[in-house]
Amino acid sequence: MIRFVAIRVARACLTILLVVTFAFVVLRLSGDPALLIMSPDAPAEAIAAFRHAYGLDRPIWQQYLHYFGAIMHGDLGQSMRDGRPALSLVAERIPATLVLTVTALVLKVGIGIPAGIFAALHRRGWIDRAVMALATAGFTVPSFVLGLVLVLVFSVQLRWLPSGGQESWRSVILPVITLGAGGAAILARFTRSAMLEVLGQPYIRAASAKGLPWGAVVRRHALPNAAIPTVTIVGFMVGSLIAGAVVVESVFSWPGVGRLLVIAVSNRDLAVVQTILLLVASTMVMSNLVVDLLYGVLDPRLRAVHK
Amino acid sequence: MIMPHLPRRALLAVTGLAAIPRFAIGQSNERPVITVAVQKISNSNTLDFLREQSNVGTRLSTLFTERLIDLDYQGQLKPKPGLAIAWRRIDDKTVELDLRRGVKMHNGDEFTALDVAASFSPARMFGDTRPTVQGKTLPLTGAMVTTARTKVLPPEIPPVARRFWPALDRVEIVDKYTVRFANATPDVTLEGRLSTTSSGIISGRAFDEAASWLDYARAPVGTGPYKIREYRPDNMLILDAHDEYWGGRPPIRTLRIVEVPEVSGRVNGLLAGEYQFACDIPPDQISQIERNPGYEVQGGTIPNMRITTFDKTHAQLRDPRVRQAMTHAIDRTTIVESLWGGRTIVPAGLQWPFYDQMYVPGWTVPEFDPAKARGLLKDAGYKGDPIPYRLLSNYYTNQVANAQVLVEMWKGVGLNVEIGMKENWTQIFERSPTRGIHDWSNSASFNDPVSSIVSQHGPNGEQQQYGEWTNAEMNTLSVEMETSTDRPRRHAIFGRMLMICEREDPAYTVLHQTATFTAKPKSIKWKAAPTFAMDFRANNWG
Numbered sequence: 001m002i003r004f005v006a007i008r009v010a011r012a013c014l015t016i017l018l019v020v021t022f023a024f025v026v027l028r029l030s031g032d033p034a035l036l037i038m039s040p041d042a043p044a045e046a047i048a049a050f051r052h053a054y055g056l057d058r059p060i061w062q063q064y065l066h067y068f069g070a071i072m073h074g075d076l077g078q079s080m081r082d083g084r085p086a087l088s089l090v091a092e093r094i095p096a097t098l099v100l101t102v103t104a105l106v107l108k109v110g111i112g113i114p115a116g117i118f119a120a121l122h123r124r125g126w127i128d129r130a131v132m133a134l135a136t137a138g139f140t141v142p143s144f145v146l147g148l149v150l151v152l153v154f155s156v157q158l159r160w161l162p163s164g165g166q167e168s169w170r171s172v173i174l175p176v177i178t179l180g181a182g183g184a185a186i187l188a189r190f191t192r193s194a195m196l197e198v199l200g201q202p203y204i205r206a207a208s209a210k211g212l213p214w215g216a217v218v219r220r221h222a223l224p225n226a227a228i229p230t231v232t233i234v235g236f237m238v239g240s241l242i243a244g245a246v247v248v249e250s251v252f253s254w255p256g257v258g259r260l261l262v263i264a265v266s267n268r269d270l271a272v273v274q275t276i277l278l279l280v281a282s283t284m285v286m287s288n289l290v291v292d293l294l295y296g297v298l299d300p301r302l303r304a305v306h307k
Numbered sequence: 308m309i310m311p312h313l314p315r316r317a318l319l320a321v322t323g324l325a326a327i328p329r330f331a332i333g334q335s336n337e338r339p340v341i342t343v344a345v346q347k348i349s350n351s352n353t354l355d356f357l358r359e360q361s362n363v364g365t366r367l368s369t370l371f372t373e374r375l376i377d378l379d380y381q382g383q384l385k386p387k388p389g390l391a392i393a394w395r396r397i398d399d400k401t402v403e404l405d406l407r408r409g410v411k412m413h414n415g416d417e418f419t420a421l422d423v424a425a426s427f428s429p430a431r432m433f434g435d436t437r438p439t440v441q442g443k444t445l446p447l448t449g450a451m452v453t454t455a456r457t458k459v460l461p462p463e464i465p466p467v468a469r470r471f472w473p474a475l476d477r478v479e480i481v482d483k484y485t486v487r488f489a490n491a492t493p494d495v496t497l498e499g500r501l502s503t504t505s506s507g508i509i510s511g512r513a514f515d516e517a518a519s520w521l522d523y524a525r526a527p528v529g530t531g532p533y534k535i536r537e538y539r540p541d542n543m544l545i546l547d548a549h550d551e552y553w554g555g556r557p558p559i560r561t562l563r564i565v566e567v568p569e570v571s572g573r574v575n576g577l578l579a580g581e582y583q584f585a586c587d588i589p590p591d592q593i594s595q596i597e598r599n600p601g602y603e604v605q606g607g608t609i610p611n612m613r614i615t616t617f618d619k620t621h622a623q624l625r626d627p628r629v630r631q632a633m634t635h636a637i638d639r640t641t642i643v644e645s646l647w648g649g650r651t652i653v654p655a656g657l658q659w660p661f662y663d664q665m666y667v668p669g670w671t672v673p674e675f676d677p678a679k680a681r682g683l684l685k686d687a688g689y690k691g692d693p694i695p696y697r698l699l700s701n702y703y704t705n706q707v708a709n710a711q712v713l714v715e716m717w718k719g720v721g722l723n724v725e726i727g728m729k730e731n732w733t734q735i736f737e738r739s740p741t742r743g744i745h746d747w748s749n750s751a752s753f754n755d756p757v758s759s760i761v762s763q764h765g766p767n768g769e770q771q772q773y774g775e776w777t778n779a780e781m782n783t784l785s786v787e788m789e790t791s792t793d794r795p796r797r798h799a800i801f802g803r804m805l806m807i808c809e810r811e812d813p814a815y816t817v818l819h820q821t822a823t824f825t826a827k828p829k830s831i832k833w834k835a836a837p838t839f840a841m842d843f844r845a846n847n848w849g
Contacts, residue, residue, distance in 0.1 A: 030734070041763075045466035046463035049462035164581075255539070
């Protein structure tokens, strides 16, 4: 088990290193932050002073070594827009994003999984068809389209809810629905498929044949076995909690990490972009690690393999 | 159930009242809270107008800071008294100004000459730079008035400040209400430079007391009609009325500037009644908004021109006749009518009426003449080789559509122009054989050609700095323009510069004047200024 965890942690570190290195090279080669942050109208002396202040006038390999050394000392650099530490800039946006993404995750899991189970248990019935039709609509409609439709109906026409911003709890409702709809639809489809596969297995027939009530068969035998693919998807969703709302935050003018990422990328605010990527990669890697460990809990056969 | 009897007229009155937005009801008893939705509050996450050199910075800075010499925002941007009530020339290098008395700053201090000196001090503006003219450092003739150096300026501030004040030597305090701006070289544009947003006045004490430069820059203390209560970068700026404002009690109790990056978000929020103003409305949205009878879109031209620039080092563009042909192949009126709905104009070259005596009457952009364009190409021996056109995706309003129209117009006279989409300005300016033409915009920060054609196409301008274009005569004239005090001669020089840059050896060609639009309910009586600045003073409300 220790070896299993150690291999995954090492793989996770390598993934984070690759992500950070790739982002560093791509961002530095595709645009000059001085020109982007200060505008093309800035005097040449001002651009030169800016480049010098942030070390952009040095060779890229020197910049990389400096950046990597600083990371090792816990320094993620400063935003080139206003000189503030990138980490604190990102950290103060995280709560706003988590309000959306965690609430949306609850919505996805709370609606998607029961809907998938329900549809599977009523296979080929009208409930199954209705749930699947809704699920197909849910993940085929792009979030920005759904967001705009919701705003037009509930903000412009009915004036029930705010169209954007972060003014009160009411501001959360439309972005969370927009963010949650697609995820709930995906979970519903995956859960249904997994359930249908499990329900066709001989051990389900055996459990029924020995006289167990159908509810107990589903609870004790079908659900745990169908959980693995669903847990994998939920793991991905947990991994994208930090920056999984880029589009929705832009549509609803929500001041979270997603919007900060868009602004930072367009300005080539390197330290901020890299800090966000580092957090996203770390969250995703941690989430995958937890999912891997959960597999062992859910499926005893996997535990046996790693013993 | 008994229904109370209501006459028809009374019923209409009651329902009519219900339809009036909440802010209007409050206006009779107390001043309203107004929300303005903008695409961007500040690009730099600061409110310091030297750091925030952008149109969005200009829009808001005049709410909380003022200049010694103001501009007539409800007229033609003519200079008018601001924090100075009068000014006079001491000599061709020095301007003396009488300051307005009894002006209260946002922190309760009285505005005096000390604040002017602090605003133009090395600690705030110039750092260790010295006056320069065309790259030459001049000897200082006196000491700048300094405040305690309590903080470190961002490195780009002094060069930016020197762009606006290249040869300012010192600010002298004559007495509590009189100051002198002394230049190191003769300069007839000192008064114009005092009217730019970069010459806003801040409280010297507040600057000194701020814990860091960023603390100051997040909440500058000025004399403007509104004072900053809270600034949340990329999100919201909240300003309260400065009730002791010398120009009269501000009409709005609280101004909330909210950042809404998407056009649809700004328009929907306006129609939902959440915002009273939606800024940065593209022309194609205007008719949609005005379809609602309660709303209108205001605005129009501002002191900025959309231009297309030429890289004369490119093999196909070396011959000026090819560039001349390009300027004659453009039907600018069609662009203005089709892409802008006629809401902007084709100007008379890179100049604005507020140049006043420096304006060159009778000057026009090159006329649309396809036959002439074809003739020029034939004379130049142009064989149809491709000319690259580096293009950003709608950095400017209508940019891509405009580029597609231009390419077709050029194709019509035999020019083979190929669009190459680029992501950012670094890729636009990158020196390589594929750099041919690109889009740009030019502003005039004050009422003299030094602020536009010299600043942007002269020897220190971006076009020459990036190696796209140069012209020996233009460079000689630029130096003379900056230092000459002979006004008729300067006027003649400007005319010659237009001839060089727009006709003989085209550096650029002007397409149209830039316009900006703001949507609002018709019930709000407010007028957009012919600039990015938003004027929410008492004389522009109600």
